[in-house]
Amino acid sequence: MTRTPTAGYERLGPLMTAMTGDEKHNAAATSALDVLWVLYDQILAVDPHRLDDPDRDRFLLSKGHGPMAYYAVLAAKGFVDPDELHRFAEFDSPLGHHPDRVLVPGAEIGSGSLGHGLPLAVGTALGLRAQGRNRPRVVVLVGDAELEEGSNHEAIAVAGRLEVDRLTAVVVDNASSTHGWPGGIGERFAREGWEQHTVDGRDHEALRRALADTRPDRPLAVIARV
Numbered sequence: 001m002t003r004t005p006t007a008g009y010e011r012l013g014p015l016m017t018a019m020t021g022d023e024k025h026n027a028a029a030t031s032a033l034d035v036l037w038v039l040y041d042q043i044l045a046v047d048p049h050r051l052d053d054p055d056r057d058r059f060l061l062s063k064g065h066g067p068m069a070y071y072a073v074l075a076a077k078g079f080v081d082p083d084e085l086h087r088f089a090e091f092d093s094p095l096g097h098h099p100d101r102v103l104v105p106g107a108e109i110g111s112g113s114l115g116h117g118l119p120l121a122v123g124t125a126l127g128l129r130a131q132g133r134n135r136p137r138v139v140v141l142v143g144d145a146e147l148e149e150g151s152n153h154e155a156i157a158v159a160g161r162l163e164v165d166r167l168t169a170v171v172v173d174n175a176s177s178t179h180g181w182p183g184g185i186g187e188r189f190a191r192e193g194w195e196q197h198t199v200d201g202r203d204h205e206a207l208r209r210a211l212a213d214t215r216p217d218r219p220l221a222v223i224a225r226v
Helices: 009-017 023-043 068-076 082-087 117-130 150-161 185-190 204-212
Strands: 058-061 138-143 167-173 195-200 220-225
Touching (some): 023 068, 023 204, 058 117, 167 185, 185 195, 204 220
Parallel strands (some): 058 138, 195 220
């Protein structure tokens, strides 16, 4: 694919509107747009020209519905050819309704089964630890509703107990969960030993500060309310 120079935040709107055919998931996409931008613009150590760098940060999109925001940010940052956005979800397009790690440059996992991204992130972080790679961060973006999946409860508990310090879970909280959690989502993570911050999911500076607050002895959860 042809790469383009990095574009600014103002380009995300036009890049998003280039994709049609999944309008029912527009809300899911736009709710994660600012988080994705801050991650790729200010936090993640990733390079479209070094996709296989073993010391790259790993970003896992568990919130797989409405991937238009993810594709728009990847296009703005030079991972994906913007011309491909016009073919979104068409036959023979690499950009499907759920990102495919084999087809989308920079995608670390296929995210068709909601609720599995956080366990995969825990496994990825533990795998890097076993290899002695202590620089890369593993960041996973999840939705508040998918946290109700049982596999996430297990992953939260395991990561806290094993002090998986290079792991960050970003939860986009758009109040779509069915039951919620006593004390809020942040309290759910804190009770298992995670550092946690709850911030405005549209405030780029607040997101940056929260995402940068990693600790050497525990994983980090950032709850982005939108």
